[in-house]
Amino acid sequence: MTRPLRKLGFLTIGLFDPEHPRAGHEATLRLIELGEQLGLDSAWLRHRHLQHGISSPVAVLAAATQRTSRIELGTAVTPLGLENPFRLAEDLATVDVLSGGRLNPGVSVGPPIHWEHLRDHLYPTTWQHEDFSKARVERLLHNLSGGAVSTFEGTEGIETYSTRIQPHSPGLRDRVWYGAASASSAAWAGTAGLNLLTSSVLDAGDADHADFAALQREQIDLFRGLHPAGEDARVSQGLVVIPTDGATPEQVARYEAYAAARLPRTVAPVQAGPRRMLFAPDLVGPSEQLAERLSAHAGFQGVDEVAFALPFTFDEPDYAQILTDLATRLGPLLGWSPATT
Template structure:
């Protein structure tokens, strides 16, 4: 049985021209504003270090909080191997407070763990004195959760001179901890996230723990909910690449189909992503909203979720994203049972 789609979101990398980065960042903010106007429930930013995509999603979310009033803003995901959980908690708390328009914060931190990508190439600069002893395990998430919960991080509290100090991270934003998501794609990761009471982000890349992407993803979602304190109410969001073409021009349709076809071979068998990691990639879905609704309704993973953050392709232009998001909100979403939210609601 397929769940009715309750929350519709989108994910963007925020691509920019390195010779003129301001324009790309401005377009990302405009896309978030458009998302709110169209009634999307959430907009997610993908963290991209040393690339020509958003390297500081929290800073971009801070700007977006001042240009929107309702849409939720998230990271999908922030790799904690490059973050200090103390400073990250301060930034997240600050932006969540800035996002509050009377009904609570709107920030949804999505995180993951593991050594940073290309770690050997940057470790001497990132952690010059500690790169061989840095802990990239789930402990890093636990430290962040501790901080967001308002638990003590200092043994001193009180006044020194004219300055007053707290034992916990400030500002503390109640409810932010409950909006933390873990980007999981393996039995081990979804088990851990469930036991910690986190929300689950499952995407178009999952560990090769079987032979069929959709069935593997469904098994992981079912396991997550079976172990989560909230049970069947535990939040899971799916992030496939979905490209509706209803109002696309012939040139756009050709571009989208060519893009998906070029990426299709990697979906036919597991890909080696590291010495000990083999993963499946889901095919990109391109077509009319009617075609996409049918494909999604038959997807075992999609059948188990009522929230999505459909990923926008990395290399498309601003006009393409406007068309795709407009078709998602006005055509595809309603076909999946979704109703748009409105500013101020």
């Protein structure tokens, strides 16, 4: 049985031209503004290091707090292997304060991508000792919760020192999401009382089938079964969903070609080192067809929040058309209603 869709958002990489990066960052900010105008509930930024996508979502979201007043702002996800949980907590709390409590930090753990190529620059004297386990998440949660990070408190001259991260933003810890691809990560997120981000890529593990939707639902159910909030625990799904109602024929052709080029990887799990990764097909078509396909999707049936992912390589007018169709056509067909200021 499908849950009524309560929150509808979008996720973008924030693509930019490396020769003219400001234009791409400004386009992303305009997209977030458009999302708020359309009544969407959330806007999420991917985290892309050493690529031509946003490398500092927290900084961009700080700018977005000053251009919006209602829409929730998230990172999906920040890989903590490249972050110091102390400094990140300061940045997240600052942006949350600026936003009025609208920040949704999404995080993940593990060694950074291409670790062997950047470790000497990232941690030149300590890379052999860095801990990329979930303990890094626990440190961040401790910091966001207001736990002590210093043994000194008091006044020196005219300067006053606190034992906890400043500013402290109450409630921010409860809005932390974990990007889980495997059953073990989903289970850990549930036990830790986090929110769950599940995307269009899953770790198939030892599963003897290649049914993405069924596997995603298994992970969602596992997460909720271990979460203190049970069935009320928050889960957001991030499939690539492209409605074509308002698209031009040329746009439709490009969207369909994009999805077709990525379809072969969805047939069976793809070996990525020791992991067997399973990809979801991109969904492209009129909203009526998309609503039918989503309603039959076992993973979608288990959520009441989505942050549909925008394709990496499209242009600003394409994204504007997709968001408009999501808000005015597909969302209402899924039982969603736009937010009001």
